[in-house]
Amino acid sequence: MPSRQDEFERVALSYTRGLLRFARRLTGDSATAEDLVQEALLKAWRSFDQFQPETNARAWLFRIVVNCWYGWARKTKLIVMPSPRTVESALEAVEISQALDQLPSEQRAVIVLAVVEGFTCREIAEILAVPIGTVMSRLSRARQAMREKLGACEIAATAGWGKGSR
Secondary structure, three states, rough: OOHHHHHHHHHHHHHHHHHHHHHHHHHHHHHHHHHHHHHHHHHHOOOOOHHHOOOHHHHHHHHHHHHHHHHHHHHHHOOOOOOOOOOOOOOOHHHHHHHHHHOHHHHHHHHHHHOOOHHHHHHHHHOOOOOHHHHHHHHHHHHHHHHHOOOOOOHHHOOOOOOOOO
């Protein structure tokens, strides 16, 4: 029988890269994102005995990151504002990143969870603790804003900002 620590590592640690990617997008800062994920994993470890093995571990962990992010914003009295990122890759990546950063934080969180992390609307609703209709409307608005910011170019279509939702 695996130990509690082995089980936690099997369940939680495989999602660390996705959690970091999501936290970086929320905070706009790698160091803060690492702190948020570390705090989230510590909270997950402390409450792991309450975790139900048949539930969605990935959604559970992302929800903890969102809660830590809300706490961080309250503690620092910061409103998560977009910040332009310097991206050393292609011009398209720069344009997408800047357009994404200009979205309101609620829309940015939904679109990152949907497009980058691949969550369904139902899973996003669970993670953010909002109704599925709210997720769908935020995702629709975020996609529309991305299309407007990126124009009617190939970037919007190929990056997943086009129509349709999960």
